[in-house]
Amino acid sequence: MKRVAYAFAFVVCPLAVALTYGQQKTAESAPRSQSGLELSAIDRSADPCTDFYQYACGAWVANNPIPPDRSRWGRFDELQDHNNEILRKVLDAAAASPSGDNQKIGDYYASCMDESAINAKGVAPLAPLFSKIDAVKSAADLAPVVAALHTLQVNVLFGFGSEADFKDASLQMAIADQGGMGLPERDYYLRTDDKSAALRTQYVAHVGKMLALAGAPPDQAAGAAQKVMAIETALAKGALDVTTRRDPTKVYHKLTPPELQALTPQFQWQKYFEGIGAPPIYALNVTEPDFFKAMGQLLASTPIDDLKTYLRWQLIHSSAVILPAAFVNENFAFYGKALTGAQELRPRWKRCVQYTNGDLGEALGQAFVKDAFGPEAKADTLKMVHEIESALDKDIQSLSWMTPKTKEEALVKLHAVSDKIGYPDKWRDYSALTIVRGDALGNSERANAFEFHRQLAKIGKPTDKTEWEMTPPTVNAYYNPLENNINFPAGILQPPFYNAKNDPAVNYGAAGAVVGHELTHGFDDQGRQFDSRGNLKDWWTPQDASAFTERAQCFVNEYSNFTAVDDLKLNGKLTLGENTADNGGLRLALMAYMATTATKPATLDGFTPEQRFFLGFGQIWCEHSRPEIARMLAQTDPHSPGKARVNGVVSNMPEFAKAFSCKADAPMVRQTQCRVW
């Protein structure tokens, strides 16, 4: 549930960030338009050439206030809610008569829903782990305890798992990464502005309250929280920021275990490896050696009692959402309210659906696919994917800025992309995972351990490219640069992204843009550093690489001028890959649409085919956000907010200006139009 498998930020390029907090109500169904566009979303008083986002989405935003239990509300959330309603029915039925294939999801969900049983147990289920922490006498004893916590995916101090070797992506290797922080990102500990300082004060208060809830004497809890903050700040100082971590060369350092031991003499790595039950490790990616040096120094210079307090906090924090109500509420008060601006906790069933999906997603997903994703949708999507791939083929061949040698390499990479649509061919086998009715925390811990061991078992083995990193009901998509594949879960191949009944212009503008986005990731500033087999290998001539960088800089400049909230601008470098994918993706989708033989009625709902295409695109990004989360996302999320994703792209396209007859000096016609792909 709560903690997803240890995720490495640079591994996959999702379409949008997944938010844990907030949730919504069911969308009202308006009468269907001829094209499938959401006519009631359009603000007819706005001028599409002045602010296309306002035109496409203005009425939707005005008529769909952010629900109190959400920090952001948009079309993605609306659809995820719809998908969750389907999952709820499946889970209610499974919980009522758990048997056979449905025993695990039924008992997991029922246990999560049984709040009174959870409240009655208090923190007793954590007692064995608290005792392990209490028994630590010195820093030298830490490794086995850290191993026990990591097995439950309580990522104290650092993160550990498996990942394809960047230089030989056909093989999996062990990876040790920065981690151990409770705030979203290292700069949260280091920024000096008033808002950041105030948030840190709230965070320390939150840590103190959680420690007190778990039994720390109230007069000591506040002081203990300060010690936790000092430890996490020291880890942050050794860590890289989110923007730097997008550069694969900055997070790949292949070391042997003795080399890692030399970096961190204060930590007994061999005992750690034994503790987690790792297979033999001959080399591992120590993403950031300086982080591990800093961690070692921290272990040497911090009193052991403070380190034990830190471990206790991280354990409580990681388990909070499945502990008694007091913990859930205090966790929400900081992570839901203070950090993201949500006003109310989500209803319990919504949280339990999410946790079941997180822990048993490929068991639950089978029922979702049966209900919501037929062979026709799969065949249709695949056809569109192939058309968009051939659009990129034509685009690469016609580029003015790329030399023939690099073009040849780019085409090799494009032709090697594999397409994964809907759901895995082979479902994950959960038979080794025990789910017990009435043991919500135990179920969560066993699921976390199951996933952690599943990841460790890959070390030294060939990469399995058929595996999915998202569950079928997920409203998202991703490109994996280490596998060179694009992945579209069944959850996103639904209205408003795709509908068999839609005018094709709308489907190409919406689902087509999503497909184009993921495909372009293989060729953005990050993806272009990997070759057709997923290896980190430079296949660009220096001349072409510098032409790319020059063109990409145009996006950096463009998006750095968008305001996220108040006086905070978007980070054009952090969002470069996503913005490149958005721009390339829509252009490819348009090329594919223009090339299809599908009927293109001259007018539908009063719009031309090109207008319907751009509106179909614009309307998937209708959303609004509370200021708290807008700030958090601008500081951590590589994706731009909806308005920038729409206006930032269309203002770069002469085809858009033509479709809406915009004048040359209109705000939606940028004087310097950026284009890479």
Ligand SMILES: [Zn+2]
């Ligand atoms: Zn993306």
